[in-house]
Amino acid sequence: GDSVTQMEGPVTLSEEAFLTINCTYTATGYPSLFWYVQYPGEGLQLLLKATKADDKGSNKGFEATYRKETTSFHLEKGSVQVSDSAVYFCALRGFGNEKLTFGTGTRLTIIP
Amino acid sequence: SAVISQKPSRDICQRGTSLTIQCQVDSQVTMMFWYRQQPGQSLTLIATANQGSEATYESGFVIDKFPISRPNLTFSTLTVSNMSPEDSSIYLCSVRTGNQPQHFGDGTRLSIL
Numbered sequence: 001g002d003s004v005t006q007m008e009g010p011v012t013l014s015e016e017a018f019l020t021i022n023c024t025y026t027a028t029g030y031p032s033l034f035w036y037v038q039y040p041g042e043g044l045q046l047l048l049k050a051t052k053a054d055d056k057g058s059n060k061g062f063e064a065t066y067r068k069e070t071t072s073f074h075l076e077k078g079s080v081q082v083s084d085s086a087v088y089f090c091a092l093r094g095f096g097n098e099k100l101t102f103g104t105g106t107r108l109t110i111i112p
Numbered sequence: 113s114a115v116i117s118q119k120p121s122r123d124i125c126q127r128g129t130s131l132t133i134q135c136q137v138d139s140q141v142t143m144m145f146w147y148r149q150q151p152g153q154s155l156t157l158i159a160t161a162n163q164g165s166e167a168t169y170e171s172g173f174v175i176d177k178f179p180i181s182r183p184n185l186t187f188s189t190l191t192v193s194n195m196s197p198e199d200s201s202i203y204l205c206s207v208r209t210g211n212q213p214q215h216f217g218d219g220t221r222l223s224i225l
Contacts (some may be wrong), residue, residue, distance in 0.1 A: 034114055034213060043218040044155075046113075089154065093214075098143060100206075100214055102154045 002027040006090045006103030013080055013110055021075040021106050023064075023090035031092040033057075033066055033073040034100070038087045047075075047088070082110045114139050116206050118217035125195055125224050132191045133220045135205030140185035142209045146178070149202040149219070158203075161188040195224045 007022040025031065032051045036044040048057030050066035050073065057064050062077045073090060090103040113142040115138040125131050135144065144161040158178055167180035182188040192199055205217040 032211075036216075043116075043118075044206075044216040046213050046215060049213050053196075098160065099145075099157060104154045 001067045002031065002092060002094045002097070002101040004090050004092055004101055004103035007106050008105040009087075009105070010109060013108070015082055015112050016109055017110075018085055019075070019077040019080045019084075019108070021090075021108070023073045023075065023103060024070050025073065025090075025092050027071075027092055027094050027101075029095040030068075031094045031097075033064070034091045034093070035062070035064055035075050036089040036091060038089065040086070044089065062109075064106070080108075080110050082112055084108060085110045113212075113215050114141055114207055114209070116205055116215060116217035118220055120220055121218065122221040123223070125222065127196055127224055128217060129195055130191055130193045131195065131222065132189050133203055133205075135188045135190070135217060136138045137186045139206050140209075141207040142185075143207065143214075144182055144188045145206040145208075145214070146180060146188070147204040147206060147216075149204060151201070155204065158190070163189075166202075180209065195222075197224045200224045 003026045005024045034049045035047040037047045048059045049071045050057040055060045086097035087105045089105045091100045092109045117136045119134045146158040147155040157170050158168040158173045162183040163182045179191045200223050202219040204219045208214040
């Protein structure tokens with residue numbers, strides 16, 4: 001079945017550091033890929049998405065590229081801020097599947 | 113994207129009681145889902161709420177414990193029945209229309225004493 005393997009946390013970075021959170025997946029066909037963010041005390045917000053190979057999703061300075069050859073969708077940001085502190089979830093929806101499959105989540109803390 | 117309102121936002125309940133969580137969407141949606149997020153964990157799908165018919169439950173979740181209603185395309189309820197401390201979690205409503213991304217409510221934070 002479908003699965004998502006996400007970088008273990010927690011991750012602690014200094015403000016303005018470069019961020020990478022790794023995400024790889026297993027799925028048949030061509031899934032859609034997503035990054036969601038959960039700020040403290042809130043629900044999940046869609047951060048970005050990509051629906052086909054080589055698509056790049058971007059939002060709020062975050063980027064992720066759908067790499068079919070490596071089955072990856074790594075999240076990156078060039079310069080993180082304290083306000084980026086949150087839990088980040090990688091997820092996929094398989095082609096023809098109604099359900100999302102989530103990774104375990106990565107807790108990110110940015111220190112000033 | 114759809115605006116999802118979930119009530120209550122949090123509650124503290126006694127063991128053995130039941131709580132009904134409401135999810136209201138500001139527009140008609142195709143799919144509605146209920147998730148559980150245990151402390152420090154990822155999301156686990158409880159069930160897909162089907163309009164006008166019984167919900168479709170995932171393995172490990174049963175209707176007697178988590179009855180779900182969906183009377184129309186904008187509203188659903190999840191009841192957590194006969195609660196125990198192990199039911200202390202965040203319960204999240206999620207919706208999707210067509211091939212659009214799935215969106216989530218802010219969740220209900222439930223603690224059982």
